[in-house]
Amino acid sequence: MNFASDTTAPMHPAVLAALTAANEASAPSYGADDWTDKVRALLSDIFETPLAVTWVNSGTASNALALSLICPPTGATICHENAHINRDERGAPAFFSGGGILRALDGAHDKLTRQGVEKELAAQDRDFVHETPADALSLSQLNEAGVTYSLDEVSALCALAHAHGLKTHMDGARLGNALAFLGCTPAQVTWQAGIDILSLGLTKTGAGGAEAIILFGDEAARLNDLEARRKRAGHMPPKQRFVSAQALALLETGLWLDLARHANAMAQELASVFTTCGGTLDHPVEGNEVFVRLQKPQYETLRAGGAQFYIWPDGSARFVTNWATPPDEIKAVRSLLS
Numbered sequence: 001m002n003f004a005s006d007t008t009a010p011m012h013p014a015v016l017a018a019l020t021a022a023n024e025a026s027a028p029s030y031g032a033d034d035w036t037d038k039v040r041a042l043l044s045d046i047f048e049t050p051l052a053v054t055w056v057n058s059g060t061a062s063n064a065l066a067l068s069l070i071c072p073p074t075g076a077t078i079c080h081e082n083a084h085i086n087r088d089e090r091g092a093p094a095f096f097s098g099g100g101i102l103r104a105l106d107g108a109h110d111k112l113t114r115q116g117v118e119k120e121l122a123a124q125d126r127d128f129v130h131e132t133p134a135d136a137l138s139l140s141q142l143n144e145a146g147v148t149y150s151l152d153e154v155s156a157l158c159a160l161a162h163a164h165g166l167k168t169h170m171d172g173a174r175l176g177n178a179l180a181f182l183g184c185t186p187a188q189v190t191w192q193a194g195i196d197i198l199s200l201g202l203t204k205t206g207a208g209g210a211e212a213i214i215l216f217g218d219e220a221a222r223l224n225d226l227e228a229r230r231k232r233a234g235h236m237p238p239k240q241r242f243v244s245a246q247a248l249a250l251l252e253t254g255l256w257l258d259l260a261r262h263a264n265a266m267a268q269e270l271a272s273v274f275t276t277c278g279g280t281l282d283h284p285v286e287g288n289e290v291f292v293r294l295q296k297p298q299y300e301t302l303r304a305g306g307a308q309f310y311i312w313p314d315g316s317a318r319f320v321t322n323w324a325t326p327p328d329e330i331k332a333v334r335s336l337l338s
């Protein structure tokens with residue numbers, strides 16, 4: 001019963017099979033291989049637009065490199081105060097951009113609000129040298145509270161950002177889970193809603209380590225700049241084909257969305273077990289994460305029964321389901337709490 005994180009899950013067997021198949025012979029290095037070409041074309045089909053893409057191994061590298069393209073050393077990125085880039089990345093966005101800071105705003109359920117961003121942007125004076133203006137806005141989809149932004153919310157935030165000359169980034173470490181909940185297309189919730197750069201995570205979905213940085217529209221022309229940054233950062237795997245092969249295995253057949261749907265369904269089941277047993281949820285369950293408040297003895301019973309989860313800084317307990325979570329584990333939680 002490992003609900004500590006979706007990164008505790010094994011690789012999906014299709015990913016392992018793809019790695020084995022890619023291991024048959026030698027192939028060109030640094031992304032000049034067939035798998036990388038194929039996945040680039042596939043992503044363009046999936047997102048229904050021409051795009052540029054590169055790959056890294058962690059979500060932190062993906063976010064920080066993406067932001068380094070749109071937030072200069074003298075600028076700022078607007079994000080939620082609980083955003084992974086703000087709370088969990090040890091300053092990587094500032095490090096990779098050479099000094100660009102994060103401007104963290106509040107908002108219920110870890111979501112940026114139109115009003116909050118509007119107020120922040122209205123208060124800034126780009127021509128005043130003694131203040132650090134925002135050049136970018138970043139939102140997470142699924143976000144850190146396991147909640148989604150609706151299409152209208154993404155569009156409104158992006159329109160506001162663009163109207164003030166900012167570029168937009170989406171931390172899509174769990175984009176598959178958000179898509180499974182929203183029921184919209186990858187295109188609708190990203191570039192069609194105004195996202196310029198997407199960090200698309202596949203590691204939490206079922207890969208061993210495959211995170212894409214996708215540049216939409218005019219940003220696609222900046223691929224060489226991004227590649228130079230990726231190289232300098234030490235995030236250019238020589239055997240790139242093994243990263244691309246993992247991504248292909250998940251994307252080619254729509255498997256990533258099937259796996260995300262399963263993880264989301266398990267989270268819904270878990271949430272319903274908790275509420276039936278007297279727990280209260282801190283956030284709506286819109287993906288594969290459940291934040292719940294139970295009685296202290298209930299936590300102890302769960303731990304004694306073998307359940308792993310984190311107590312969050314705000315005092316709630318975070319349970320994360322994944323592609324491999326068996327329905328039996330949810331039943332086991334039910335019987336422990338009953």
Ligand SMILES: Cc1ncc(COP(=O)(O)O)c(C=O)c1O
Nearest residue numbers: 058059060061084140144171173
């Ligand atoms: C919202 C979000 N973004 C990005 C990441 C990626 O982090 P990592 O560098 O551990 O792959 C995570 C991991 O938990 C996350 O929750």
